[in-house]
Amino acid sequence: MPKEQSELSKLDIAIFVVVVVAVLDPGARALAYLDPATGSMLLQLLLGGVAGALVVLKLYWWRFKEFFGFGAKEAGAASEETTHERQAEE
């Protein structure tokens, strides 16, 4: 069982939530004041149908790969992000 990832900075989490919620709400007004929580959103993605399920599966896949040490080398924007963060951590 892989150890929990080291604590994300609050900024990471805030950015994630804002991005997720803003992107998923096409008529994006001011956001609801309540923090919806990642787990709940992912659960609803799963319940919502195939497209959603694929997203969640992808997350599990990344986690699975990380467990075997294939962490950061993701194609596309993700690698840019993680490189940046690795630099920040050094």
Added chain:
Amino acid sequence: MSDDAARAEPASFRDPSGHIFRRSGRIFRTVNERAVEDFEFVRATGLLDKLAAEGRVIAAQEVAAAELGEAAAEARYVLEHPRLPFVSYPYEWPFPALKAAALLHLDIQLEALDHGIALSDASAYNVQFIGARPLFIDTLSFRRYAQGEFWIGHRQFCEQFLFPLLLRALFGVPHNAWYRGAQEGIDTVEFARLVPAWRKLSPRILTHVVLHASLQKLGRGAARRVQASTMRKGSLPRASFRRMLARLRKWVATLEPAERDKSLWHDYAQSHGYSDQEVEAKTAFVSGFVTETKPAMVWDVGCNTGHYAQAALAAGAGYVVGFDADQGALELAFARAKAERLDFQPLYLDATDPTPRQGWAQGERYGLGDRADAEAVLALALVHHLAIGHNVPLASVVDWLVGLAPTGIVEFVPKTDPMIQELLKLREDIFPDYDEESFLAHLRRHARIVRTETVSATGRLLLRYERKD
């Protein structure tokens, strides 16, 4: 500061859409600029008026901003709400009350969705009670539904309604203590840890508890990896949202306390050793008192199944709040209040540890003492429970009880009575001061004794007091 100044309600600060204020004994709500579009949209549908007419949502009347004075400076609208007889919190509710609140919330969500309206949260503190009837009080929670949006309140619903209910329904553990300690609800991941493997096979538990918790942990690590474009592919179709709500509603409706065994005190009504004659005498004493004094608000501390509360209401009391520590008794009391449509609100209370003030800055949620505005108190079969059962000094018990209301009825049970002999069976009798004489002396320090009556052959005494101040 003039008495007339508006005061902000301490619990109403999280949602910037608007706030609750009190002024001159009236309750107002401001609607701020950011909430106006949604407010007007919802108002146009007429949904809130309909729900208010049905007694499911609190009534709201638009009033002039001048009614609220300076506090309304930034508000576009000002609403006035009727006052609630008694504010209470989810950790004070008995199981059936929490369940009724959860069902009300889901029903409102479902009906709102059919009008193209969503709720911006799922807080259990948005429900209050009048008697046994739940009432949704957060007018500004309603806003326009956006196609494909997620149920923002799902996590909150689970942590503030579902898991506390499941704690009792699956494990037989009452929610009150945990909930009082964790006022934002029972954490998803923590609750999931309690679920034994065999229970995880249930699809509902698997979805809303296990999978929910597991995805919560997954999500914690995901931020670094998730790309906006990936998440963009996801949304929750309206039909799926509706189905999710409907299924949850169906599930919650089936939840009942796990332990069906009779609890200590609810059996009391059948087997306390009171003859019917004695119950009649006690009831008559209570009725006589209420008929004479006509109290608008009565506290029945140790209300058991609510028999005397009902008698008080029949004799002309305005509203009775009942308190008891026995879950079974409270459930019967709630059932009685619901069936007979009584202005009787039974709540969980451990008299030796009343609800404190808590929450943000220890001021967000009122303590029991903050809400003490009873005109009369009933304390039947309570004194010995505290003095002997819980070692509280007799003088202290009297002080506390008499402090709750200017007048009331207190029962004194003598040490020779079988009920107390039972309590002392396996203990040392360290109560030399526990006798009628001492009790009367303690009482007379604060109050005059208006009337007494011995209601049993064993010498149980009812006293009606009037505080001297």
